[in-house]
Amino acid sequence: MKSFTLVMLSVLTFISMLYGLSFMPETIGVDIEKTQRQALSFDIKNLSTAVLLNFRAYDTFLEIGVLALTLFGMIHLSGDQKEMSILSKTSHHPILIPLTIIICPLMFIIGAYLLWSGTTYTGGAFQAGAIWASAGILMVKIGLIDNIRATNKLLIFTALLSFLSFIIVGVMFYEKFTYGVIFFLELTIMISTGITLVFIYALSRMMMTKRGHD
Amino acid sequence: MPIYEVSSLLLFCIGLWGFFDNKHIIKKILALNIIGQGIFLLLISFSKRAAESGHDPIPHAMVLTGIVVAVCATSFALYIARRYYDMTGHVTVEKDGVKYE
Numbered sequence: 202m203k204s205f206t207l208v209m210l211s212v213l214t215f216i217s218m219l220y221g222l223s224f225m226p227e228t229i230g231v232d233i234e235k236t237q238r239q240a241l242s243f244d245i246k247n248l249s250t251a252v253l254l255n256f257r258a259y260d261t262f263l264e265i266g267v268l269a270l271t272l273f274g275m276i277h278l279s280g281d282q283k284e285m286s287i288l289s290k291t292s293h294h295p296i297l298i299p300l301t302i303i304i305c306p307l308m309f310i311i312g313a314y315l316l317w318s319g320t321t322y323t324g325g326a327f328q329a330g331a332i333w334a335s336a337g338i339l340m341v342k343i344g345l346i347d348n349i350r351a352t353n354k355l356l357i358f359t360a361l362l363s364f365l366s367f368i369i370v371g372v373m374f375y376e377k378f379t380y381g382v383i384f385f386l387e388l389t390i391m392i393s394t395g396i397t398l399v400f401i402y403a404l405s406r407m408m409m410t411k412r413g414h415d
Numbered sequence: 416m417p418i419y420e421v422s423s424l425l426l427f428c429i430g431l432w433g434f435f436d437n438k439h440i441i442k443k444i445l446a447l448n449i450i451g452q453g454i455f456l457l458l459i460s461f462s463k464r465a466a467e468s469g470h471d472p473i474p475h476a477m478v479l480t481g482i483v484v485a486v487c488a489t490s491f492a493l494y495i496a497r498r499y500y501d502m503t504g505h506v507t508v509e510k511d512g513v514k515y516e
Contacts, residue, residue: 204436211432218424222417227464248472253479260480271487275494327483401490408497 250319254383262367265390269364272397275404276351291344301339308336316391320380326387330394337399341406349403356400363393419460426453438507440496444489451485 253261292298312332319325340346349356366389374382426449433446455478462474500506 207432207436211428214431215424215428218427219421222420222424225461225464249475249479252472252476257473257476260476264480264483267484267487271491274491278494278498325479327479401494405490405494405497408494408501 247319247321250325250383253325254386258367258371261390262364262371265363265367265393268394268397269361272357272360272400275401276357279351279404279407291347292342294343297339298343301343301345305336305339308332312336312391312395316387319387320384326390327394330391331398333391333395334398334402337395338402341399341403346399349400351404351407356396360393360397360400363389417460419456423453423456423460426450426456429453440499440506440508441493444492444496447492448485448489451481455481 312329315332316326316329319329337346341349363386366386370382370386430446430449430451430453433449434443437443437446458474458478458481462471464471
């Protein structure tokens with residue numbers, strides 16, 4: 202009975218939202234050409250990159266903040282396993298090890314290309330960081346990276362690097378966000394995103410090692 | 416019929432139903448993610464309403480931001496769920512054997 206009520210409520214929500222959608226205007230008066238002109242004056246040819254790092258840079262800034270907040274929340278929750286290492290749980294799979302060794306350099310190159318192509322095509326720091334992080338996770342799995350601890354100061358600093366550089370850039374280059382400044386920001390975002398994601402994976406892996414199952 | 420808008424609303428409502436109908440914490444997190452994907456698809460479909468030439472880059476950028484925030488929130492929620500399971504041995508939210516629904 203409860204399930205049926207929930208289904209009916211969902212269907213009702215769908216119908217009412219569909220009805221609301223019919224009141225949406227067909228076109229919205231946004232001056233894209235003006236945005237385009239402004240973006241081109243900053244040497245950026247991709248509009249989404251321009252929006253993310255020029256016009257709505259606060260979004261990106263707080264997005265990095267959320268990423269850092271997640272990491273600190275996890276470190277705080279990890280409790281008594283802060284000093285734990287992930288060394289004891291490496292995989293010795295006969296296919297995973299050679300595959301990682303072959304594929305990781307390629308993934309690093311693709312990540313760097315995505316970062317560079319963000320100026321003109323679709324791409325950018327977060328995508329590049331995600332690809333670098335997946336390479337890092339593979340390396341953690343086979344034991345190439347084995348010294349991640351929740352109390353490692355250098356790792357925490359690297360995870361915070363993009364947040365700090367965003368503040369510095371915001372204070373020093375407030376008036377002129379040139380190509381070099383934006384590229385520097387994207388580079389630090391890529392490094393921080395990659396390190397943070399690998400860190401998060403390693404933290405959850407430590408928890409599983411403690412319980413004794415993979 | 417605007418197919419992207421309708422399918423995004425459909426995703427949203429499927430997620431809503433899944434969220435309220437399941438008691439398992441992981442299923443609730445998955446349902447929240449489905450709701451999020453519905454909203455992202457809706458924003459993307461709005462970006463083409465902007466003008467005759469090209470797309471509106473602002474909803475596009477908002478979705479890019481939203482994806483990263485959704486990934487962060489999901490990973491944190493999964494971590495908390497895992498800690499909860501470690502401490503109590505339950506996969507649903509309950510206290511003294513009474514399930515909270």
